[in-house]
Amino acid sequence: MSELAILGGPKTRTEPYPEWPVWDQRDIDAVTEVIKSGRWGGYPYPGPRTAELAKINMQLQQEVEERKRVEKALRKREVELKAQSHHLEEVNTALKVLLKQREEDKKELGENVLSNVKELISPYVERLKKGRLNTTQQTLIDIIESNLNSITSPFISKLSSKYFNLTSMEIKVADLVKEGKTNKEIAELLYLSKNTILFHRHNIRGKLNLKNQKINLRAHLLSYSH
Numbered sequence: 001m002s003e004l005a006i007l008g009g010p011k012t013r014t015e016p017y018p019e020w021p022v023w024d025q026r027d028i029d030a031v032t033e034v035i036k037s038g039r040w041g042g043y044p045y046p047g048p049r050t051a052e053l054a055k056i057n058m059q060l061q062q063e064v065e066e067r068k069r070v071e072k073a074l075r076k077r078e079v080e081l082k083a084q085s086h087h088l089e090e091v092n093t094a095l096k097v098l099l100k101q102r103e104e105d106k107k108e109l110g111e112n113v114l115s116n117v118k119e120l121i122s123p124y125v126e127r128l129k130k131g132r133l134n135t136t137q138q139t140l141i142d143i144i145e146s147n148l149n150s151i152t153s154p155f156i157s158k159l160s161s162k163y164f165n166l167t168s169m170e171i172k173v174a175d176l177v178k179e180g181k182t183n184k185e186i187a188e189l190l191y192l193s194k195n196t197i198l199f200h201r202h203n204i205r206g207k208l209n210l211k212n213q214k215i216n217l218r219a220h221l222l223s224y225s226h
Contacts, residue, residue: 178221
């Protein structure tokens with residue numbers, strides 16, 4: 001009895017067997033060599049591990065390219081910032097020079113005004129004071145002399161600043177108050193009524209933040225002369 005008979009014979013099956021190509025030994029050897037070399041048709045054999053490494057390598061290359069792009073942009077921005085910083089330093093230096101020159105010009109102007117007042121005006125005021133003057137004329141000369149002194153002091157510039165915003169008439173009244181003139185005397189000198197002088201004094205106190213305060217206006221105005 002044959003081996004198949006002893007085992008009960010071949011098992012029957014309904015589906016047909018697949019038709020496999022018939023390879024000889026040379027075909028088998030060639031395929032074996034390709035598998036061993038890891039290459040398929042001139043390209044790396046696309047096994048699971050190789051595909052995963054290729055994907056990782058692609059991601060790394062993209063990250064490197066992105067990093068290079070970012071570094072290039074940063075270097076460009078750094079160059080721009082350095083250029084801007086250098087420009088700002090030059091502008092700052094130029095502004096310092098201009099401010100210094102402005103202060104020197106301002107100082108020179110003040111010295112020139114002071115010199116001209118002392119040399120060209122004050123001598124004639126002194127000669128007028130020695131002349132025969134009535135009371136009104138003497139008062140006017142005193143006012144002229146006082147105002148000339150105010151030109152060379154910070155009093156007028158402080159009161160006329162935007163911080164206080166005094167009008168020209170209020171500055172005149174404030175100057176006479178500082179000189180110790182009474183409301184009646186100020187009214188006569190400025191050809192105004194006494195009530196008008198009181199009105200200006202009220203406005204001056206308001207602009208100097210002296211409303212409802214027991215502070216002498218003349219004493220307060222004298223503090224601006226220093």
